[in-house]
Structures are given as structure tokens and as C-alpha cells.
Amino acid sequence: MKRFKLVFFLGLLVCSQYVFAQNKQRLTQNWEYLKGDLGGIWEAVRPVKEGNPESVPLWEKVNLPHCFNALDGVDPDVNYYQGPGWYRTLLDLKNPYTEGRSLLHFEGAGQKTQVYIYDKKVAEHVGGYDEWTADITDAVNAFKKTEAFQKQFKGRVPLSIRCDNSRDLEMIPSSLSDFNVYGGLYRYLNLVYTPKVAIDKIFAAASVDAKGSLGKLNISGRLLNPEGIDTVSLKIEVKDPEGKTLGSWENQMKAFNGDKTLWETSVKNPRLWSPENPVLYTVQTTVTARGTTHVHTEKIGFRNFEFVKKGPFMLNGKRLLLRGTHRHEDHAGVAAAMTEGMIRQEMQMMKDMGVNFIRLGHYQQSRIVLDLCDSLGILVWEEIPWCRGGLGGEVYKEQGRRMLTNMIEQHYNHASVIIWGLGNENDWPGDFNEFDEQKIRTFMKELNDLSHKLDPSRKTAIRRCDFCKDIVDVYSPSIWAGWYRGIYTEYKEASKKEFERVDHFLHVEWGGDSHAGRHSESPDKALSVVQTGVGTDERDGDASLFGGSARVSKDGDWSESYIVNLIDWHLKEQENMPWLTGAAYWPFKDFSTPVRPDNPVPYMNQKGVVERDFTKKEAYYVFQSYWTKTPMVHIYGHSWPVRWGDAGEQKMVKVYSNCAEAELFLNGKSMGKKKRNSQSYPAAGLKWMVKYQPGKNEIKVVATAKDGKTVSDEIVQEYQTAKWDKPARLVLEKLSEKDNIAVIQVKLLDKNNILCLDARSYITFGLTGDGKLIDDQGTSSGSRKVQLYNGRAVISVDLNKGKSVASVKADGLPSAFVEL
Template sequence: MMLKNIKYIITISLLFYSSLLFSQQSIHLNNNWEFLKQDLGGVWEAVRPVTMGNPESVPLWQKVSLPHCVNAEDAVDPDVNYYQGQSWYRTQLTIDNPDQAGRTLLHFEGAGQKTEVYVYTTKVATHVGGYDEWTADITDAVAAFKKTEAFKKQFKGKIPVSIRTDNSRDLEMIPSDLADFNIYGGIYRYLNLVYVPALSVDKMFAKAEVDAAGKLGKLTVKARFYNPAGINDATVKLKLMDPAGKIVAGTEKKINGLNTDLDLWNFELKKPILWTTDQPKQYRLIYEVISSAGNYKGAEKVGFRNINFVEKGPFMLNGKRLLLRGTHRHEDHAGVAAAMTEDMIREEMQMMKDMGVNFIRLGHYQQSRIVLNLCDSLGIMVWEEIPWCRGGLGGEVYKQQARRMLTNMVEQHYNHPSIIIWGMGNENDWPGDFPEFDKEKIRTFMKELNDLSHKLDASRYTAIRRCDFCSDIVDVYSPSIWAGWYRGAYTDYKKSSEEEFAKVKRFLHAEWGGDSHALRHSENPDKALSKIKTGGSTDERAGDASLYGGAARISKDGDWSESYITNLIDWHLKEQETMPWLSGSAYWPFKDFSTPVRPDNPVPYMNQKGVVERDFTKKEAYYVFQSYWTEKPMAHIYGHSWPVRWGDEGEEKMVKVYSNCPEAELFLNGKSFGSKKRNSQDYPAAGLRWNLPFAKGKNTVKVIAKKGKEVITDEFEFNYQTEKWTKPAKMELTKIAEKDDVATVEVKLYDSKGVQCLDAINWINFGLTGDGKLIDNQGTSSGSRKVQAYNGRAIIKVKLNKGKSIVSVGSEGLSTVFTSL
């Protein structure tokens, strides 16, 4: 049933996605590109004739497909800073616009961060900003080039297109390079070749509203036209179809003055079918523009829903309280960085929904239309924001980019029912980019952006996170509360939230959690809490993310284990169930992502706070959220990725089960240790925990949980080690698996007596010589050639290339070891 639902969502999403593009003809330009990771002396170097076999033909281009990110691997290369600079893409296009009077456009869904577009040697467009959509009209340049000898002889009837992207450091751009994420380069979202008639729709604004009782809906439609030919009048036909495909209303209108935004339709609908997070029903607005230029057809989707952040209270959807259960997302993935495929994005968003998410904050920039379409169809409400993130406030060029990106974000995503908040900025109290840090000037500009957002879209709320001196400007404010990570203990969470809630009109807690090094587990995860000062502030302050110096804090002094983070999350979620005034929260983030400011983390250059790894591998934390946030029966025993536990012989060890079932029974080595009832306030694991006497060596644990008539089981096997160890003295490297020409190797650390050191966190450095290649630079615990050990071991995969290789492992103070593959 779940697979059928996923297929249905995928089908609807694809249909919706295709309809949103310029409807006459739109082609993804994915193939036949060449790429150069450096600058050229000028565009002529991209298009000049090259004699075959000429040894002086430089530079050397490589073949790539789009979407493509310049920093697909170097963002997490432990030995280099990621590339920030100019790069080039080139291709040759066959341009065959079926309408001789029509326009030919290149539609960019996102390219970073400054972009120039050339047809042959003619620059046709420039754009600043890495996250908003934009178009380059190449019609005239193509027509001019077709008249040249080069078109006929050198390029044999094709059009050379060259694109220069630039993600160089620039203090007069947002986001700041102080931001805790990579500012990627490249054409990392779709680039489309689009044919439209001389008069087409640039943007169709469709606002669907409904009262809190759901009795009366209202649809307001406005349009902005692309009209370079100056056509004076046209006829517009519109019809509205309900979620079942039935036409509920229609209209036809003659229009003129087509060079300004025009009101097209105001329509009232009694008892519309509502958009909710459980039943995200959408209506479809079909339109056709008829003019002397021909016909232009298109479609938009809208959803009727009523949202209300109650002052000094919770969030209401369609008149009923809804706790926002949220997370965050960066556009970043193992092996591709920002150039995630549609399938990857779809899998990620479905994983979120399956975890119980009904809300997401998109950090910290406008994201792909594919993401927003999926939020609409899956029922995930959205806080989307512009990348005014850290560093302070620049000059007029800086401000103008922020205004432009806010305008583009609102106008381009205006119709999405999932969006409930426009974000003005993030951590704008963080100085560093400019000699001056003037709070009043930041306040003044924040007010300007807030007013602009309300002018562009009065139907949604505005928000910022972590800038206390601007908290009164926006509609909704999120302070910094990192209980149990950057400051205090996780038991301080509710008290800190209540104190911050009292300071503002509307409170929403974005960003909480902590880092966990995937595959690292602990028998005593809360040990470091004994050093922590509790009862005070839980906000993040300058230097708290550092692994050195400063006050005691879990981010520096904790073990970074999955065991600790599951405890922290468990506490937060059980507390949120007893906070009736809470609008909601958003865990930071859903997935580990790369960052240039964390080179010393256990996986270098990775923010490891995700509940899944950068390649979608689930950490244990994923199941804690499921146990609180989902209805579909589930049960998961903690520790599937913990192959060896340790302790004294006869010592009882805790086994935790995360489940949303009301009752569960646990078995150890085939023997029942009784049933327990779930109680969300019985911490940890909502009462589903057992203290068990493991046998030395192999053990098997199994849980049987029941919810109604459904029976859920989970089971896995592990070893229990009672031998004590001293410090690591040697390593052993072995191949543990091989499949499809890929081998997996594992290194283990042992003391001088040959006992595995199960708490060892030594830095491990993998190397390889021979025919194969390490599958590294993935930003995962098992996909980095430099990584901290987890429970005295580390693994990596090797692409064998059907040859022979020797893998090496080095660690400071220990003899290097090798194995042949």
C-alpha cells in the first residue's frame, strides 16, 4: 500500500512539475556538456576552433551532465579547502523554435552564485544569486549568430552556448562565507530550453483563502506577462478543477495593458475541500491566453487552508491546533553536493514524511521547485527564507541582492499551499564580514525586508531565527535554544523555552539537537553531563561550535555518540507533548551536510547533526522521531549498527525499544523478559526499556509489539565483550564484504594483548594504490578516507575496477597496516 502511495505521489508530482514549466515546450538540457574548473581568458576560448590532435589545445575540458555541482567532492575532501572561483560550461544546441515570432529562453532553476550566459561570443544575460530562478532570452542572439559563417561552417548549424559560474568569496553578496554551509558553484539545478509565443505568462499568482471554519473559500488570480513584442490585448480563459478533476468554476476575460500585473479573477467557493497535512488536497487552475501571437496554456495548483499563529499560543491549521513537527533541509548529498537528482529529492522528502514530519524550515535559501511541489503533495508545511545569513550588513549592492532574492522567492513560490512563513534572515546577530556592526542599521533593514514581504504577500507570516535585537520586528521569532548541546543539559529545554516564549508575540523553536558520529555508540552516553552547568542559558554563543577551549559543553566534551543524541531527542519530544502553548519546533537538520567551518569534526567538513547520514543511511535517531510522530505501527530496538557491546560478566545492560505501539514484549536469546506498556512521559524510550543480563559472546534480541491487530517485530544480533582493554597498540585491516566489484574493508584497533578497544576514537587515514579507487569524499562515516574511529573500528568501500589494489591504514602512534584486494 505504501509503495502505491509513493508511486501516486511521484506521478502527481511529475505531472504538476511539467505543467508548471513554460507550457508550450520545455526541454531539460541535461546532456552533452563540457566543464572546466577554472576561469578562461575570455569566452572566445570556449568557442574558438581547435585543431584535432593539437598538443597545445589547452585548457582541458571534461564531459559532464547537468545538474552539476563544481564542489561535488571537494566540499568534503579532508585535505583541501573547497574550490571557490570561476568555472565554465559549454554545449552546442539545436534551436528549432516552432513559432518564428516566438521567444527562445534559457530557464535556470538555480546556479551558483554569479552567472553569465553567452551565445557564441555575445553575452546575453547575467544573474547574481545562487538559489532563485531566472531566464535568459537568447532569441535575438541566436538569430544574429545564424547569419554568420561560423554557424554554417564551424558549428554546422548548431548554437554554441557557454555559461560562466562563479562562487568566489565576496563580502557584498549573501550568504556570508561565515555561514555554516558551503556556498556551492555550478549549474546544480535544471537548466531548461524553453519556447514560448511572443506573448506568454511570466507569473500566474493564485491566492486561495478560506475562513477558519472552512465554510467559505476565495480564489484571487493575477497575472504578469512576458511581452517583449508589446502586444496590446488578449483574452484569458480560466477554470478551476477540484482535487477529483471536476470543473467547479470558469471565466473568460478580455484584457489589455499587458505590461503590468493584471487582476484576472475573484471567485468565492462554498465549503472547499481543505488542504491539510494528512490530506493535502489541491485544486488545479487551468488557464489559456489567446492573442495575435497565438495561444499560451498553463496550469497552477492551489490549496485552500487557514493558518494562524496564535499570539502567545500555538499554531492553528483550519481552526484546529496542530503541533508543528519539523526538521530542516540543505540541498546537499553524498557524491553530488547541491546537484541532487529528482529521485534523490523525492526519496529525501518521503523519508521525512515517513518520520512523521509535517513542517520543514528550508535552510537557509530558496530551494528547488521540486522540493516545494513535494511539500504541497505530501502535506509538509514550509518556512522558506532568503540567504541573509551571518556576517552583518553590507552596502547598497548587498541590500539590493537581499531585496531582489526576497521578491523572487515570494513571487516564484507564491502559489504553494505548503508555505506558511517567509524567512527574512538567520543569525543576523553574527558579525565578522565588515568593520562596522551596527545593530540599528540591521534593525532598519530588517524592517524594510519585513515590510516588503508583507507587501508582496500579506497572507503569510514573517520570521527570523536568532537575532534577539530584531525579535520584535517579525511576526514569528525563533530564539537560540540548544539545551544539552551548546549550553546546559537537555533537561533545561522546557524551562528555556518557557522563558523565551514569554519574551515574544509568537514563538517557534527552530534548530535544536546535536551532532552524532554515525556508527558510534556508548554504554554511558550521559557521562559528560556531570560537568555541565545547568539551570542557566541554553543559547549558542560565539565559539560554542569549536571543539577546543571555553566552558564545559556537550558539543566539546561529549562523546558524539548516537546513544547520547537519541537520549536528547527522546527528552525533547516527550516534553513537547506537555507544552500546550507550543506552536512547534524543527530539529536541525534532517540530514548531515557539508560545511567549510568544521574541518575537525569526526567526519571532516561535515555538520553531523542529521538523523540520517549524507547518503540517506538512517541513524538511530530517525526511529525516535517515528516513535513519537507517526501513526503507522513501528518498533525498533536501539543499536542495529552496534556490533559489540561491553561490560562486566553478569552486569545488566539496558535495551531500549522505540515504538509507537501501546505495548511490547522483549526477548533475549529466545527467552521473554516480559511486556511493557508505552508511556510517553516515562523516560527514556517511553517506558519500553529492559535491563538484561547479556551472555558473553553472541546475543540475539527481539521485540514483538502490537497495535490493534497489527504485530510488529524487530530483531538483531550482537556480541558482548567482557574483556577489559587498555590503550590502542595495533590495528588490523580486513576485507569484510565484496559485491558488484566493490569491496568493503574494516580496520579495528586492539590493545597490546589483542583486546579490541571499543571506546577508541583515533583518527584513521585510509590510502590506496593500484587499480582500484577509494569511495571517499562522501561526507559519511564510512565514506571518508580520514575519519574518527567509532567503537574502535572504521570502514570504507573500494571500487575494484576489476583489478588489484593495496589498501593502507595509518593512525598516529600506530604502525601502518595493509591488505591486498
């Protein structure tokens, strides 16, 4: 691995490596935030008399993590904010080490960050996703000698941080990217205390042969030693998953700059890390100098992987079909500022869906995510945010090199990581007046060489840049069968064709959008107008809802019904493609994007199998039925309250299950048993044609696994036989109220008061009075402007223990109101 020396200047250490310390605390409480800029740092720290009405600007109390764009990223009426914002707090510093160092460890902040102690700038960083530290020791010591320390701040130290996510063509990622470039302290910020000499980074290269008989461990390290202390004692211990020490090494040596190889050892017959058994070993490193000790701990795993040339993916000597998805750091109500609890819930939901692989799109993600991938057993493709727009100048390229270096160094020890991604959709121009394919190739090759130099053990990859596909180890082309181009039954043929064009093929990004709660009795209707045999890739303009050739993304109904069919077909085919390395559905969760203002939920990419607030769509259970082993069964239609058709008409009921057999009951009567067969489409053969009775229908299924265990599921659906005319009026009603939160629903009726079940009109909720709409969530039930799903839509209202009047409006229809 190429090593980079630390640079020390003016007593300040700014480095892009993270620190594990014995004394570390998250700085989450007692922050103030100001949207916009200041005239200068003095405005953040000048003495202010409490209650003075002339004190401006006004700061908002917040907790970290915090994102500028927690709500406006999905506000249907504005562009999301891109600009500066300020944070400030007071630090009560109590470093336990004599003459120790005090560090601020940023797990990620967007996108350009400046750090001030009182009125002195002590650090700055460009890049919203890599970790970095700022040594504030000398600035703090200097401030403690001032009169302001005791009188104005009463022994505490003012910390001010400026974040800025302004548009900047010479910064990665491009604002043309199909995701928001968020601003703020949206990942955790830690205060870390270290002694004079500490471990900065340990690189533990764990490898094992395909048979798993001999594991090798090569350990090198890097020190934090700003004062240049010359002699240190080092000790390294390797512990098995139960904490038993397998071996140790210790030595007293001259302190070193840069990186130094410390110890090479072997582990006989190590327990192998895999998605089914993600066992982790521990490397514990202790450094002692001048009577103080610092301990650094890393988790590692032994595994052997291979992308077979023109063949499948192998893990520990056996074929493993990579069953994957994608993740953006984005959530309802907080945007990028997801807490550790939210992240844990999301990753566990993925694992419960059967995922064994994830592509982290399109930037380095939180250390919490990588730790969970290690412990849950999820293989990782992680990439830098060189995404769309073209290639900038030297400042742009230097950021690319730096972000790649930081990503690899910071996540080097994670057993889950198998691929370093170098870019995404780099064939997409727009940011610069020049788009030179050869220059892009040259820089891509530079990044590829840098990645292999930093880490020879992992593969490199890109997605959708055909003129660079020969540079990287693994290539993913654009295949969107049944959405942006073609129909989904072309998937296998299209994949095989692309597989044959490269040595190592992996299909990431497939699927399509679905508006949660919208269902269809004829979901595949749009396929009849789509041209086949012309490719299944995404092309310029295909994501638009207007113009161009017929495509499901434009002409389809965006129903959950269609997407489960598309997913079902893809998963069925993947079961029978022995050459396939794997595929990753795009994405796991709906996320916000500035380039999709006209979607059913404005500014949302709605391709997720769960909504932005973790609400599961029907598609989640289709994946479970193919990918999981714990017995499960799910009747399609839990969010489909009303079906429709003629009296006596046969309707298909689909059941998704991983069990061997299932029996369906309609209104208490058995509709017979069916055997599951993954190649019987749809629903692996678990489908029944039944006749609903008008009105209420009770549907139940009992599924039996091979070991005889049973699981069941049931739903209630209305069956509407009345035919509706054109929409005539809106009706607004309160559905429920609990804990001072009311749920209201709008229905679209015809002149005969019949529900218009295929209505897809945009409606806009409003509210006046004491309460507040719970909107700007980016969900089908948390957006004030939203398309109807089967003639209805809902939203919640915080009543605030008062009275309000809710309204709803739609073009060409009288508005409706309800008192709350």
C-alpha cells in the same frame, strides 16, 4: 501585492520569474565543464581540431545538474574550491512557434552567472538560489546569420555559461555561514519555447475562513510580451482535485505591462489542505494572441492558519503541533547537484518520519522541493540567505531585496508555505569593520515591510537575532539544551521563558551531533560536568571542539546513544507543552560546512538523523515512534555490533515504537511485556534491563498496536567482557566484495588483540594500485580521514577489475596494509 514591470532591452528579456510552458526540456546531457577561468569567451567557442594536443584548456564531460564542489566540499586536506567555472554545450533549437521566443530557465545556479550565445553575453544574474530566465531569441537569430553557424557548428548554437562562487563580502550569503556556498549549474536548466505572448506568472491567492465554509480566490497575472502585441484573449479555469471544472472566466483585452488583477471568485466548502490530507486544486490560464495559444498551470490549496498570540499554532481551526526538521541542498558525491529522484527520496523519508513542517535553511530551494511539500503535506518556512557576517552596502542590500522578492513571487502559490524567513543569525558579525545593530534593524524592518507588501497572507520570521525579535511576526531564539549549553532536561523551562518574551514563538534548530556507528554504554556522562542554570543558547565559540566552558558539544562522546536520549527527552516534553506552536530539529541530513574541519567526519555538520547518503541513524526511529501512526518498532543498536561490560552486568535494551505494548526476547527467552507511555523516559517506557551472555546475543521484539496488529524487529549483538588496554596496533581486513566493490575495515586492538571499543582516534585510509577509494562522501563509511566508531571504521574500494594495496594509518601506531 506590489508588482514590478518587466524591463526589455536589446531584445533581451531577463526576468526572475519562472515559466511553465507547453514546450520545455531539461538540458542535462552533452555538457563540458572547465574548473577555473578562461581568458575570454573566444576560448570556449574557437575552432579546435580534434585530437590536437596543443588545444588547451582541457574540458571534462559532465551531466547537469553539476556542482563544482561535488567532492572537495568534504575533502579533509583542502579548502573547497571557490572561484569561476565554465560550462558549454551545443543547442539544437527547434521552436515550434512561428516567431516564438526561446528561453533558458535556470532553477538555480551558483553564485554569479553569465550566459553567452557564441561570443555574445546575453544575460547575467547574481544569486545562487532564486530562479531566473534569459531570453536568447534575438542572440540566436543573429548568430544563425553568421558563417560559423553553418560551417563550424553545423546548424547548432553554442551556449557557454560562466558560474562563479568566489568569496565576495558584498554578496549574500556570507562565507562565514555554517554551510558551503556552492558553485555550478547545480539545479536543472531548461530550454523553454513560448509563442510571442505567453503567461509569465500567475498569482493565485487562495484563502478560506477558519470554519472552511467559504474559499476565496483572487487571481492576477503577468505576461511575457516583448514585442508589445496589443490585444490578447485570456481564459482561466479552476478545477477541483479530481480535475472537474468548478468555474471559469474569459475575456479579450488590451495586453498589459506589469501585473493585473484578472478574476476574483469563490469556492463553497472547499476541501481543505492539511498535512493529513494535502488536497490541491488547479488554476489553468490560457492566453491567445495572433493565433497562438499558451497554457500555464498552477496548483493551489485552501487552508487557514494562525499563530495564536501567546499561544499555539492553528490550522483550519484546530491546534496543530508543528513537528519539523530542516533541509540543506547537499548530498554525498554530488553536493548541491541533487537530482529530482534524490530530492523525492529525501522528502518522502521526512514524511515517513512523521514530519509535518520544514524550515528550508538557509536559502530559497528548488521548485521540486516546494512541489513535494504541497503534495506530501509539509508546511514550510522558507528564507533568504541573509545569514551571518553583518550588513553590507547598497549592492548587498539590493540583492537581499531582490532575493526576497523572487522567493515570494516564485513560490507564492504553494499551499505549504506559511512563513517567509528574513534572516538567520544576523547578530553574528565578521564580514565588515562595522557592526551596527540599528542599521541591521532598519534593513530588517525594510525586508519585513516588503514581505508583507508582496504577500499579506503569510507571516515573517527570523532565527537568533534577539535585537530584531520585535520586528517580525514569528521569532525563534537560540535554544540548544544539552548540546551547546546546559543539559537537555532544561529544555521545557528554557522554551517557556523564551515563549513569554515574544507574541509568537516557534523553536527551530535544536539537537546535536552524532558520529554514525558510534555508541556508548554511558552516553550521558558529560552532563555531569556541564553547568546548569546559565542558559541554553549558543554563544561565540560554543561550536568549537576546543576551549571554553564544559559543554556536551565539546566534552561529550558524539555517540548516537547520547543523541537518541536528547531527542527522546525533547519529544517527550513537546507532547506535554500545550502552548507550544512547534519545533524543528536541526537538520534532517548531515551536510557539509567549511567551519567544522575537526569533526569526526571532517567538514561535516553531523547533526542529521540520516547521513549524507540517506543512511538512517538510530535517531530516525525515535522520531517515528512519536510522530507516526503506521505501526513501527525498532530496537536501538542496529549499527552497534559489539556491546561491552562485566559478565552478569545488567544492560538496558531500548525499543522505540508507536505501538501500545511490546514484548522483548533475549536469546529466545521472553524478558516480559511493557506498556508504552510517552511520559516514561527513556523510550516511552519500552526499556528492559537484561543480562547479556558473553559472545553472540539475539534480541527480538514483538510490538502490538491498539488494533491488535503486530510488528517485530531483531538484531544480533556481541557482548565483550574482556577489558582492553591502551591501543597498540591497527588491523586492516576485507569484509566483503560485490560487483567489483570491496568493503574494508580497520580495527584498533590493544597488545592482547582485544578490540578497544572506546577508541576515537583519527585514522586515514590510503590506496595504491588499479583501484580507487570511494571517499569524499561526507559519511562515516565514505571518508578517507575519519574518527573511529567503537574501535573500528570502514570504507569501500572500487577495485576497477585490478589489484590494489589498501593502507591505514594513525598517529603513534604502525600502519597496516591489506592486498585487494
